[in-house]
Amino acid sequence: MQDPFTSRLATRMQGVKSSAIRELLKMANQPNVISFAGGLPAPELFPLDAMRAAADRVLERDGRKALQYGPTEGIAPLRELIAARANAADPHAEPVRPEQVLVTTGSQQALDLLAKVFLDPGDPIVTENPSYLGALQSFRLFQASYWTVDMDDEGAMPQALDPLLARGPKFAYLLPSYQNPTGRSMGPERREQVVELFRRHQVPLVEDDPYGALCFGEPAGATLRSLAPELTLHLGTFSKTLAPGLRLGWVIGPEEWVARLAQVKQSSDLHTSTLSQHVALEVMGAGIIDDHIGKICAAYGERCQAMLESIASCFPAGTKWTVPTGGMFVWVELPQGVDTAALLPAIVAEEGVAYVSGAPFHPNGGGENTMRLNFTHASADVVRDGIARLGKALTRALEATTA
Numbered sequence: 314m315q316d317p318f319t320s321r322l323a324t325r326m327q328g329v330k331s332s333a334i335r336e337l338l339k340m341a342n343q344p345n346v347i348s349f350a351g352g353l354p355a356p357e358l359f360p361l362d363a364m365r366a367a368a369d370r371v372l373e374r375d376g377r378k379a380l381q382y383g384p385t386e387g388i389a390p391l392r393e394l395i396a397a398r399a400n401a402a403d404p405h406a407e408p409v410r411p412e413q414v415l416v417t418t419g420s421q422q423a424l425d426l427l428a429k430v431f432l433d434p435g436d437p438i439v440t441e442n443p444s445y446l447g448a449l450q451s452f453r454l455f456q457a458s459y460w461t462v463d464m465d466d467e468g469a470m471p472q473a474l475d476p477l478l479a480r481g482p483k484f485a486y487l488l489p490s491y492q493n494p495t496g497r498s499m500g501p502e503r504r505e506q507v508v509e510l511f512r513r514h515q516v517p518l519v520e521d522d523p524y525g526a527l528c529f530g531e532p533a534g535a536t537l538r539s540l541a542p543e544l545t546l547h548l549g550t551f552s553k554t555l556a557p558g559l560r561l562g563w564v565i566g567p568e569e570w571v572a573r574l575a576q577v578k579q580s581s582d583l584h585t586s587t588l589s590q591h592v593a594l595e596v597m598g599a600g601i602i603d604d605h606i607g608k609i610c611a612a613y614g615e616r617c618q619a620m621l622e623s624i625a626s627c628f629p630a631g632t633k634w635t636v637p638t639g640g641m642f643v644w645v646e647l648p649q650g651v652d653t654a655a656l657l658p659a660i661v662a663e664e665g666v667a668y669v670s671g672a673p674f675h676p677n678g679g680g681e682n683t684m685r686l687n688f689t690h691a692s693a694d695v696v697r698d699g700i701a702r703l704g705k706a707l708t709r710a711l712e713a714t715t716a
């Protein structure tokens with residue numbers, strides 16, 4: 314007999330399976346497992362002292378305000394600061410005004426709000442192939458269908474994007490800077506070409522940009538928002554530059570659309586934690602953020618290098634991989650016939666190494682021979698050790714399939 318909940322499930326929930334992200338975060342937390350799975354920053358590099366001092370100052374000086382309810386759009390000085398930082402990063406663009414900023418509970422909330430504001434069941438949206446799993450899940454909950462764009466080393470290819478935008482999707486969701494999951498980034502010319510297509514077809518563009526500041530090589534370049542502010546909703550976050558536990562992100566966009574998202578946010582959580590907002594503001598005011606970003610970028614660059622060198626020497630012949638200049642991920646394509654999802658349980662159990670298999674990042678299927686590897690969470694030595702073990706296991710598996 315069905316339990317009384319199951320028979321009352323909303324239609325939209327019927328295709329929803331257990332979240333792959335949640336499953337992998339569980340796996341990443343097992344002791345003795347070297348995890349390349351989650352998108353976790355290095356915890357030893359969190360600016361703990363600065364955060365503690367900032368929290369103390371906030372509670373001492375503004376405690377009653379910081380513990381009170383706040384405005385749905387976010388506290389005014391934080392919106393001003395986010396606008397000011399966006400303007401400093403893109404000095405040639407039309408300046409962002411604080412009214413164009415909505416503070417969100419992580420950028421993940423912004424994805425949920427976008428889905429609620431724009432998507433009816435079956436609505437098509439354009440995404441890169443592969444794309445960020447958490448976004449695909451948010452959009453899928455609102456029954457989106459996906460038109461996927463093929464990518465080259467610089468991300469979405471204009472010749473593939475053009476006909477899809479011409480068909481009039483609800484919006485396109487792109488990650489132009491150090492993409493999750495591939496680590497690929499658009500160069501300046503690609504950015505111009507892509508923006509010109511959005512202008513021509515008048516399609517809204519959602520630019521998800523959690524990694525743009527995490528650069529240890531080629532800088533990410535102008536945001537798509539700065540090139541087409543009238544068409545772009547730009548998502549940012551403090552999760553990768555400060556700490557994900559703050560749950561602080563933002564949307565920058567045309568004021569009218571930011572206000573629409575705020576309307577929906579109100580019924581979702583009233584507002585983002587006032588305490589988190591005040592603490593982040595105080596940390597930013599202490600002027601440590603740019604030094605801190607410099608420090609994590611240097612560490613992540615070293616870890617990425619260790620991963621790339623180890624892949625080159627330990628992975629089976631015929632493997633291809635991306636060479637990121639920022640962000641958190643390397644994308645690996647193994648020879649056809651290797652099923653990375655099928656291999657994962659045994660590799661975790663026998664080698665003590667975890668990764669994310671690539672198939673779930675492909676909205677319409679495929680990618681069984683791919684995987685995403687995170688290089689930021691473990692030290693360079695641990696990265697080398699883990700990749701050597703993984704390489705051995707993959708080589709064995711490949712030999713078994715060709716034997």
Ligand SMILES: Cc1ncc(COP(=O)(O)O)c(C=O)c1O
Pocket residue numbers: 352418419420421422445447488493521523549550551552557560561562
């Ligand atoms: C591309 C992308 N967008 C959004 C998020 C959500 O980040 P948060 O909600 O912590 O800001 C992540 C997290 O890994 C991500 O990789």
